[in-house]
Amino acid sequence: MGKENGSSRPLEGEQLLLGVMGDPIRQSKSPVMHNAAMQEFGLAGSYVPLHVKGENLEAAVEGIRALGFRGVNVTVPHKVNVMACLDAIDADAKAVGAVNTIVNDGGFLTGYNTDGIGYIRSLKEEAVPDLSGSRVLVLGAGGAARGIVHALLKEKPAEVIIANRTLENAHKLAQEWAGLGKITACGTDSESLRVSAAKADIIINTTSVGMFPDSGASPLDASLIPEGIVVSDLIYNPLKTRLLQEAEARNCRIHGGLGMFVYQGAYAFEFWTGRQAPAETMRQAVLAAFGV
Numbered sequence: 348m349g350k351e352n353g354s355s356r357p358l359e360g361e362q363l364l365l366g367v368m369g370d371p372i373r374q375s376k377s378p379v380m381h382n383a384a385m386q387e388f389g390l391a392g393s394y395v396p397l398h399v400k401g402e403n404l405e406a407a408v409e410g411i412r413a414l415g416f417r418g419v420n421v422t423v424p425h426k427v428n429v430m431a432c433l434d435a436i437d438a439d440a441k442a443v444g445a446v447n448t449i450v451n452d453g454g455f456l457t458g459y460n461t462d463g464i465g466y467i468r469s470l471k472e473e474a475v476p477d478l479s480g481s482r483v484l485v486l487g488a489g490g491a492a493r494g495i496v497h498a499l500l501k502e503k504p505a506e507v508i509i510a511n512r513t514l515e516n517a518h519k520l521a522q523e524w525a526g527l528g529k530i531t532a533c534g535t536d537s538e539s540l541r542v543s544a545a546k547a548d549i550i551i552n553t554t555s556v557g558m559f560p561d562s563g564a565s566p567l568d569a570s571l572i573p574e575g576i577v578v579s580d581l582i583y584n585p586l587k588t589r590l591l592q593e594a595e596a597r598n599c600r601i602h603g604g605l606g607m608f609v610y611q612g613a614y615a616f617e618f619w620t621g622r623q624a625p626a627e628t629m630r631q632a633v634l635a636a637f638g639v
């Protein structure tokens with residue numbers, strides 16, 4: 348298991364082996380994005396798509412050690428189940444309840460979650476440099492919302508309101524993290540959304556409403572979007588969702604989901620290589636893969 352240098356970080360001349368485990372995996376843009384980053388630094392090796400079925404997840408994770416992978420990303424549907432296969436889990440990933448990045452240190456596997464912190468880094472770099480004191484309306488209370496809200500609360504917002512179709516799920520999340528900041532819950536009936544949206548500085552969609560091929564849908568009626576605020580959507584296909592188009596028409600600053608994808612990858616790359624990720628190169632590689 349162990350290597351002579353006590354870690355799985357490749358010695359000079361060794362191949363850096365990375366990948367992404369998921370089912371399906373063919374559509375993933377992670378290989379193109381990370382291979383572009385490796386190329387930029389002249390790192391030998393490869394980042395490969397790994398099609399792993401649920402029943403093979405444990406064996407596949409064991410394979411990280413056996414094959415000397417420095418690490419992998421983990422995507423749908425394995426982000427929760429993979430946690431049972433690891434030696435250690437970062438405290439934030441444990442709180443979120445999901446892992447999307449594994450780091451292999453000499454056979455010792457640690458799980459991290461870079462989705463939420465990647466999203467917040469993107470939001471700060473691309474739209475709102477300082478989130479402290481802001482009032483944020485989060486649409487959705489699922490796995491994606493958990494990552495975002497957990498990372499968001501560290502930025503000391505004045506208030507986070509979780510609006511969810513199933514009100515009970517929003518309440519549960521608000522209760523679970525009540526100790527981390529001011530966090531409240533509401534339903535998605537138009538009156539609740541109107542009241543919550545009216546006091547928001549930032550609205551973030553974490554639901555899949557508006558995602559290709561259902562691009563005509565929006566999680567929020569356009570008339571409820573306040574003029575001139577920041578509206579952000581985790582969806583990156585399409586790059587500009589209907590929600591973002593309608594927000595733009597109401598003079599809002601808009602922020603799409605591509606940045607979250609790039610920065611969750613950037614954090615993972617930094618964990619594996621110890622180098623600052625070339626985020627712009629990674630973004631261009633993904634855009635090129637989309638044919639933009």
Ligand code: ATR
Binds near residue numbers: 486514553
């Ligand atoms: P993810 O991990 O991508 O967040 P998830 O855990 O299945 O996926 O959560 C999806 C979120 O989007 C949930 O908050 C869900 O609301 P419910 O808790 O009521 O299911 C929300 N969502 C999905 N489809 C929706 C729709 N058509 N309208 C409103 N909310 C929707």
